[in-house]
Structure formats: C-alpha cells, structure tokens
Amino acid sequence: xxxxxxxxxSKQQADVFGRVRKAHQTEVAEDYVELIADxxxxxxxxxxxxxxARLGVSHATVTNTVQRLIGAGLVESRPYRSIFxxxxxxxxxxxxxERHLIVRDFLxxxxxxxxxxxxxxxxxxxxxxxxxxxxxxxxxxxxxxxx
Amino acid sequence: xxxxxxxxxSKQQADVFGRVRKAHQTEVAEDYVELIADxxxxxxxxxxxxxxARLGVSHATVTNTVQRLIGAGLVESRPYRSIFxxxxxxxxxxxxxERHLIVRDFLxxxxxxxxxxxxxxxxxxxxxxxxxxxxxxxxxxxxxxxx
DNA sequence: CACAAAATTTAACCTAGGCTACATCTTTTA
DNA sequence: TAAAAGATGTAGCCTAGGTTAAATTTTGTG
Numbered sequence: 001x002x003x004x005x006x007x008x009x010s011k012q013q014a015d016v017f018g019r020v021r022k023a024h025q026t027e028v029a030e031d032y033v034e035l036i037a038d039x040x041x042x043x044x045x046x047x048x049x050x051x052x053a054r055l056g057v058s059h060a061t062v063t064n065t066v067q068r069l070i071g072a073g074l075v076e077s078r079p080y081r082s083i084f085x086x087x088x089x090x091x092x093x094x095x096x097x098e099r100h101l102i103v104r105d106f107l108x109x110x111x112x113x114x115x116x117x118x119x120x121x122x123x124x125x126x127x128x129x130x131x132x133x134x135x136x137x138x139x140x141x142x143x144x145x146x147x
Numbered sequence: 148x149x150x151x152x153x154x155x156x157s158k159q160q161a162d163v164f165g166r167v168r169k170a171h172q173t174e175v176a177e178d179y180v181e182l183i184a185d186x187x188x189x190x191x192x193x194x195x196x197x198x199x200a201r202l203g204v205s206h207a208t209v210t211n212t213v214q215r216l217i218g219a220g221l222v223e224s225r226p227y228r229s230i231f232x233x234x235x236x237x238x239x240x241x242x243x244x245e246r247h248l249i250v251r252d253f254l255x256x257x258x259x260x261x262x263x264x265x266x267x268x269x270x271x272x273x274x275x276x277x278x279x280x281x282x283x284x285x286x287x288x289x290x291x292x293x294x
Numbered sequence: 295c296a297c298a299a300a301a302t303t304t305a306a307c308c309t310a311g312g313c314t315a316c317a318t319c320t321t322t323t324a
Numbered sequence: 325t326a327a328a329a330g331a332t333g334t335a336g337c338c339t340a341g342g343t344t345a346a347a348t349t350t351t352g353t354g
Contacts, residue, residue: 024310025310028310028311057311057312057313058312058313058314060312060313060314060315061311061312061313064310064311064312065310065311068310068311079319080318080319080320
C-alpha cells in the first residue's frame with residue numbers, strides 16, 4: 001500500500017484520460033451491437049422498440065443511434081424494418097460478447113454475486129485492455145482447475 | 148462456460164444500462180476532483196492550465212467543466228485564481244482515490260503490469276460497485292498474507 | 295513600472311446522446 | 325377492408341463535453 005507515489009508526467013496522464021474518453025465513444029456502439037446480436041439470437045430479429053425497452057431510452061434515441069451505427073458500417077436497416085448486423089457488426093458483437101462473459105465470470109469467481117457481476121460487467125467491460133482480459137482468463141482457468 | 152443463458156427481462160436490463168449511463172455522468176466529476184486533490188497535494192495548488200494539460204483537453208473545456216462542478220458544490224474558484232475543493236469535493240476525492248488505488252493494486256496482484264493497471268484502473272474504477280470493490284479488497288488481503 | 299508572456303475567460307461552434315411531440319407507416323383485428 | 329393499435333420516423337429541443345479564436349487579467353521581468 002504505497003499510495004500512488006509521485007504524480008505521473010502530464011503527457012502520460014493525458015494519454016490515460018484520452019484513452020478513457022475514446023473508450024466512451026465506442027461503448028454505445030458496442031452495447032447496441034451486443035444487444036442486437038442477443039435479440040436476433042433469442043427472437044429471430046431486433047426491432048427498434050425492443051432495443052429502446054432494453055436500453056431504457058426512447059425509440060427516438062434508438063433511431064438516432066442506429067443511424068450513426070449505419071454510418072459506421074456496423075448495422076443495416078431499411079425504413080420500418082428490423083435491424084441487422086453487417087459482417088463488421090457481427091465480428092464486433094462476437095468480441096464484445098466474449099469479453100462480457102469473461103468479465104462477468106471473473107467477477108463471480110472472485111466472490112461477487114451473480115447479479116452484481118452482471119451489472120458491473122456491463123460498465124467494466126468497455127475499459128478492460130487485452131492484457132487485463134488475459135489476466136482475467138488466467139484467473140478463470142486457475143479456478144476451474146482448482147475447483 | 149454456460150454462456151449468458153436466457154435474455155434478461157427488458158426492465159431489468161434497462162436498469163443495468165441506466166446505471167451505467169448514470170455512472171458516466173459522475174465520471175468527469177470524479178476525475179476532476181481526484182486530479183485537483185492530487186495537484187494540491189503535490190504542488191500546493193491546482194491551476195486550470197495544469198488540469199487541462201493532465202486531462203489532455205483544452206483550457207476552455209476545463210473552464211466549462213469547473214463551472215459545472217462549482218454548480219454541483221464540489222469545487223470553489225474565483226476568476227483567474229486557482230481551484231479548490233469544497234468539503235464535499237474533498238470527501239469525494241478521498242473516496243475516489245481509495246477506490247482507484249484498490250482497483251489498480253488489485254489488477255497488479257492478478258498479474259497485470261503496473262502501467263496497464265494504472266491505465267485500466269482509470270476506466271474501470273467508475274464502474275465498480277461496493278460489492279465488487281470488497282471482493283477486490285479480499286483478494287488484495289489474501290495476496291498480502293500469502294506473499 | 296511598463297510591457298511581454300502566461301493564464302483565464304468568453305464567444306461561437308460541433309458531436310454524441312438524451313428527450314417530447316407529432317407525423318407516418320405497418321400490422322392487427324373487429 | 326377500414327379503423328385502431330403499434331412501431332418507426334422526423335422535428336425541435338436540451339445538456340455534457342469537446343473545439344478554436346479572440347478578449348481580458350495576472351504575472352514576471354527588463
């Protein structure tokens with residue numbers, strides 16, 4: 001417990017915050033794509049109304065965001081029709097889903113209850129680097145081989 | 148590895164996303180307050196220019212945000228003078244700093260290198276619930292008593 | 295002490311991501 | 325099949341958090 005030690009250099013610290021800001025910009029895209037994939041898997045299609053209900057936002061907000069995701073090449077949709085993932089969207093969804101499950105299962109393994117793990121994973125997952133995710137996987141494997 | 152199982156109920160899932168959105172709104176406040184406290188501790192005062200350099204944003208952005216934090220009762224400042232924390236701001240800074248250190252040290256303990264731990268902690272810390280933080284502390288204690 | 299440099303404020307603008315209200319299209323059903 | 329219900333789109337608005345450029349205040353120095 002040595003505390004934080006000396007301050008980082010300004011530029012270094014600015015890079016850290018910059019990365020976090022950048023992560024924020026991708027979070028919404030990741031959440032939508034993940035949710036669209038889940039809905040398609042569970043119900044055969046993803047409707048804007050379902051997304052709105054599950055995200056807890058208005059359908060107008062969903063329309064806005066879906067337009068941006070179309071622009072980003074992650075999603076396809078024709079007026080008044082349901083929403084599909086492009087190949088890029090499907091790839092992203094797969095990555096996001098795997099990461100989500102790893103974070104959630106990791107939290108459970110260290111003693112967090114299942115519901116809290118699900119909740120916290122939703123916020124944490126977007127900020128977990130490749131290295132940290134690998135550390136999570138190692139812990140998961142260890143717990144499996146032990147228990 | 149059972150996957151995610153059935154979909155959550157819409158309302159339940161909306162609550163999860165709602166919590167994450169709410170966390171986002173507090174992140175900037177937490178980052179500023181934490182940084183202001185660090186700067187005061189290290190340099191005796193917190194200037195807008197320092198905040199801007201360390202956050203990697205323009206000084207105009209800092210001015211905007213500081214105005215909002217003043218409105219939120221976390222920060223005090225007179226025109227052209229440096230920035231201080233209110234009592235509420237100091238309390239928040241203490242909580243945020245402790246949580247940050249726990250997350251960072253926890254990541255190190257599970258095998259993440261120090262620099263990545265510092266980077267990821269900055270993003271993760273805002274999304275860690277009390278329960279998960281307690282699980283982190285337990286792991287930290289275990290590693291201390293073991294190693 | 296005046297003036298240049300540095301810091302801060304202000305103004306005008308942008309995007310993301312929210313909202314409500316209203317218009318329009320689709321689907322269901324009487 | 326026509327009207328009601330439900331889903332989607334559109335318009336106009338808001339806040340947070342960014343930007344650059346120009347104005348102002350403070351500070352440091354010749």
